[in-house]
Amino acid sequence: MAEKGKTGKSSVKKLENNLKAVEDQVLLYAKDLARIFTERKEKDRQIELTKQQLARSARIALLGELAAGIAHEINNMLVPAVGNLSLLLMDRSNLSEKAVERLELIEQSLSKASGMLQQVLDFSRKKPEKREPMDICAILGQSLSLVKYKLTKNQITVENNLLPDLPKLLVDDAQIEQVFTNLTLNAIDAMEPGGTLRIDATNHPEKSAKKQPYVEILFEDTGSGIPPEIIDHVFEPFYTTKDTGRGTGLGLFICYRIIEKHGGTIDVMSASDQGTQFKICLPVS
Ligand SMILES: Nc1ncnc2c1ncn2[C@@H]1O[C@H](COP(=O)(O)OP(=O)(O)O)[C@@H](O)[C@H]1O
Ligand SMILES: [Mg+2]
Structure with missing residues (x-):
C-alpha cells in the first residue's frame, strides 16, 4: 500500500511538473504574441506616419509651385511699377514735398511685397546649391x-x-x-x-x-x-x-x-x- 501511495505521489508530482512546463510554454507563447502584436502595431504606425508625411510633402510641393507661379506673375507686374517710381523719385525737384512723401510710402510697400515674392521665388528656382x-x-x-x-x-x-x-x-x-x-x-x-x-x-x-x-x-x-x-x-x-x-x-x-x-x-x-x-x-x- 505504502509503495502504491509513493507511486501515486510521484505521478502527481510528474503531472504537476508537466502542467508547470505547459504553463511556462503558454506564457512564452503569450509573451511572443504580445511582442508580435506590439511590433505589428509599431509597423502600422510607421506606415501611417510615412503615408501622412508623403501626403504632406506632396501638398506642400503643389502649394509651393502654385505660390511660385503667382509670385512670378505678380513680380512681373511689380518690376515696371518699381522702375517708374524710381524714375519719378529721381526727379524729385519737380515734385511737392507731400508727393515725395507719398511716393516713398508706395516705394516701401512695393519693396516689402517684392521681398516677400523673392523669398518664394528663391526656393523655386533651380540654383546651384552651396554645400x-x-x-x-x-x-x-x-x-x-x-x-x-x-x-x-x-x-x-x-x-x-x-x-x-x-x-x-x-x-x-x-x-x-x-x-x-x-x-x-x-x-x-x-x-x-x-x-x-x-x-x-x-x-x-x-x-x-x-x-x-x-x-x-x-x-x-x-x-x-x-x-x-x-x-x-x-x-x-x-x-x-x-x-x-x-x-x-x-x-x-x-x-x-x-x-x-x-x-x-x-x-x-x-x-x-x-x-x-x-x-x-x-x-x-
Ligand atoms: N512655435 C510655435 N508655436 C505656436 N504656433 C506656431 C509656432 N510656430 C509656428 N506656429 C504657427 O504656424 C503658423 C505659420 O508659421 P510661419 O510659416 O512662420 O508664418 P508666420 O510666422 O508668418 O505666421 C503661425 O502663424 C502659427 O500659427
Ligand atoms: Mg514665422
Whole structure:
C-alpha cells in the first residue's frame, strides 16, 4: 500500500511538473504574441506616419509651385511699377514735398511685397546649391545673436544644449541660419514673457539598413502650442494665424524647403497650451 501511495505521489508530482512546463510554454507563447502584436502595431504606425508625411510633402510641393507661379506673375507686374517710381523719385525737384512723401510710402510697400515674392521665388528656382562642412553650434550662435534683442525684449530664456561632439554638416550656412532664426522668431511670438526656448542637438552616428547617420536638432518652446486643426497646415506657403502685417506665413514653408533640399526632415509636435516642438534631422554625409 505504502509503495502504491509513493507511486501515486510521484505521478502527481510528474503531472504537476508537466502542467508547470505547459504553463511556462503558454506564457512564452503569450509573451511572443504580445511582442508580435506590439511590433505589428509599431509597423502600422510607421506606415501611417510615412503615408501622412508623403501626403504632406506632396501638398506642400503643389502649394509651393502654385505660390511660385503667382509670385512670378505678380513680380512681373511689380518690376515696371518699381522702375517708374524710381524714375519719378529721381526727379524729385519737380515734385511737392507731400508727393515725395507719398511716393516713398508706395516705394516701401512695393519693396516689402517684392521681398516677400523673392523669398518664394528663391526656393523655386533651380540654383546651384552651396554645400560646405559647417559647425551647427556656430550657425546657431550666429542666428541667436541676430534675434538677441527680441529675446531680451520679450524676456525669453534660451536653454542651449548643443553637445560639443557634433560632426560638421554639409550645408549652406546662410540657409540653415535662416531656419534657426525663423523657428526662434515663431517661438518668441508664441510665448508670454518668462517663456523658455530649449534647443537640443544630438548626434546619431549609427548606420543601419534604412537610416544614415544624422544630427537631430530640437526647438522646444513653452508657448501657446498649435491646435490639431492648424498643425497640418503650418508648413504651407502663406499659412498664418497672425494679424496682417505681423505674419506672412512664409517662415515655416521656407524652413521646410531648406531642410528638404538638404536631404533632411522637419516635423512639428504640439498640443494646445503645451508648447511646441520642432524636430529637424539633417544627414551626416
Ligand atoms: N512655435 C510655435 N508655436 C505656436 N504656433 C506656431 C509656432 N510656430 C509656428 N506656429 C504657427 O504656424 C503658423 C505659420 O508659421 P510661419 O510659416 O512662420 O508664418 P508666420 O510666422 O508668418 O505666421 C503661425 O502663424 C502659427 O500659427
Ligand atoms: Mg514665422
